[in-house]
Amino acid sequence: xxxxxxxxxxxxxxxxxxxxxxxxxxxxxxxxxxxxxxxxxxxxxxxxxxxxxxxxxxxxxxxxxxxxxxxxxxxxxxxxxxxxxxxxxxxxxxxxxxxxxxxxxxxxxxxxxxxxxxxxxxxxxxxxxxxxxxxxxxxxxxxxxxxxxxxxxxxxxxxxxxxxxxxxxxxxxxxxxxxxxxxxxxxxxxxxxxxxxxxxxxxxxxxxxxxxxxxxxxxxxxxxxxxxxxxxxxxxxxxxxxxxxxxxxxxxxxxxxxxxxxxxxxxxxxxxxxx
Ligand SMILES: [Zn+2]
Numbered sequence: 001x002x003x004x005x006x007x008x009x010x011x012x013x014x015x016x017x018x019x020x021x022x023x024x025x026x027x028x029x030x031x032x033x034x035x036x037x038x039x040x041x042x043x044x045x046x047x048x049x050x051x052x053x054x055x056x057x058x059x060x061x062x063x064x065x066x067x068x069x070x071x072x073x074x075x076x077x078x079x080x081x082x083x084x085x086x087x088x089x090x091x092x093x094x095x096x097x098x099x100x101x102x103x104x105x106x107x108x109x110x111x112x113x114x115x116x117x118x119x120x121x122x123x124x125x126x127x128x129x130x131x132x133x134x135x136x137x138x139x140x141x142x143x144x145x146x147x148x149x150x151x152x153x154x155x156x157x158x159x160x161x162x163x164x165x166x167x168x169x170x171x172x173x174x175x176x177x178x179x180x181x182x183x184x185x186x187x188x189x190x191x192x193x194x195x196x197x198x199x200x201x202x203x204x205x206x207x208x209x210x211x212x213x214x215x216x217x218x219x220x221x222x223x224x225x226x227x228x229x230x231x232x233x234x235x236x237x238x239x240x241x242x243x244x245x246x247x248x249x250x251x252x253x254x255x256x257x258x259x260x261x262x263x264x265x266x267x268x269x270x271x272x273x274x275x
Pocket of ligand 1: 189
């Protein structure tokens with residue numbers, strides 16, 4: 001039923017070049033996004049990905065095929081699977097690389113970026129990491145979400161770099177953007193594009209809420225013991241993902257320590273099963 005995600009042309013303005021780094025945390029690999037206004041001379045590249053010369057060459061080939069060159073490179077966050085090649089890609093293209101906190105040209109919420117008619121707006125979406133950004137491609141009602149929302153499964157909030165309260169706030173912010181139809185499509189950092197942005201962000205909020213209530217219940221039985229909570233709450237998750245689950249539990253325990261009351265009444269009680 002599922003068609004394998006291999007990247008390629010997604011919309012008039014967006015093409016995905018899939019990096020060759022598939023894995024449990026990276027799904028089919030990192031999505032390197034090439035964005036440009038049709039017919040223009042310069043493009044924007046989001047997340048050049050791991051340091052892999054062949055991958056970078058493929059990205060440059062995609063850009064050259066459109067008769068363009070790279071005018072700007074953006075990073076959704078600093079994790080190596082997205083950003084390791086940033087310095088090398090900057091050398092290859094001569095174009096600036098911008099991210100959160102990268103000195104004088106560091107990006108912040110609300111920044112407008114325009115490259116040859118292509119308009120992007122920076123949307124700060126901390127939580128997966130403190131430096132996580134999304135980019136709004138308003139012309140296509142599309143949001144590039146990095147690792148904040150993925151093409152399938154759910155995203156990871158890993159203590160201590162990730163922060164659950166911030167993540168929930170970011171998801172609610174994206175939910176508001178889908179509610180106003182400003183965003184209808186997600187272009188994620190891993191996995192296929194999501195045509196139903198409103199549906200996926202609702203699912204993410206429900207999933208987070210359910211996990212939190214499961215962790216709360218597990219703590220009531222086992223105490224705030226990470227191993228005990230992982231065994232109870234993540235029993236359905238493959239063991240290879242348990243190291244990640246431990247970090248996720250740490251983020252949730254910290255959240256529950258600061259927020260002892262259930263959040264958003266009505267969420268998390270809709271289903272017994274957790275996807
Ligand atoms: Zn990633």
